Amino acid sequence: xxxxxxxxxxxxxxxxxxxxxxxxxxxxxxxxxxxxxxxxxxxxxxxxxxxxxxxxxxxxxxxxxxxxxxxxxxxxxxxxxxxxxxxxxxxxxxxxxxxxxxxxxxxxxxxxxxxxxxxxxxxxxxxxxxxxxxxxxxxxxx
Numbered sequence: 121x122x123x124x125x126x127x128x129x130x131x132x133x134x135x136x137x138x139x140x141x142x143x144x145x146x147x148x149x150x151x152x153x154x155x156x157x158x159x160x161x162x163x164x165x166x167x168x169x170x171x172x173x174x175x176x177x178x179x180x181x182x183x184x185x186x187x188x189x190x191x192x193x194x195x196x197x198x199x200x201x202x203x204x205x206x207x208x209x210x211x212x213x214x215x216x217x218x219x220x221x222x223x224x225x226x227x228x229x230x231x232x233x234x235x236x237x238x239x240x241x242x243x244x245x246x247x248x249x250x251x252x253x254x255x256x257x258x259x260x261x262x
Contacts, residue, residue, distance in 0.1 A: 129203060200226065206219070206220070
């Protein structure tokens, strides 16, 4: 059983960024669930590692590979971790840009993430939904 440490949390995200499924599976459980916040076509529950990786693939494709999570802080308590990240990107098909802070809450079992969810606060929720929306950017009318 792996101890959940700040370094392990950071390593889990680094593994995810590689796209190497074998490396990812060292940190993310096959039977994991993930909840994406918001009210856009990516929002909702993803069941299992394959669905989660499919979601991550959509994020990469829609952002033209520009999506980036910069870790600001990580806390760990027993089988739980929470991390604050700055999420940034540009849509591949438009001029839409994203720059928001997000909190991810992860539950761990036997050294792997078994459940996770993101939380976005304030105006970031609207920015997040508009960024992933299929609708074009609405211009300022002022």
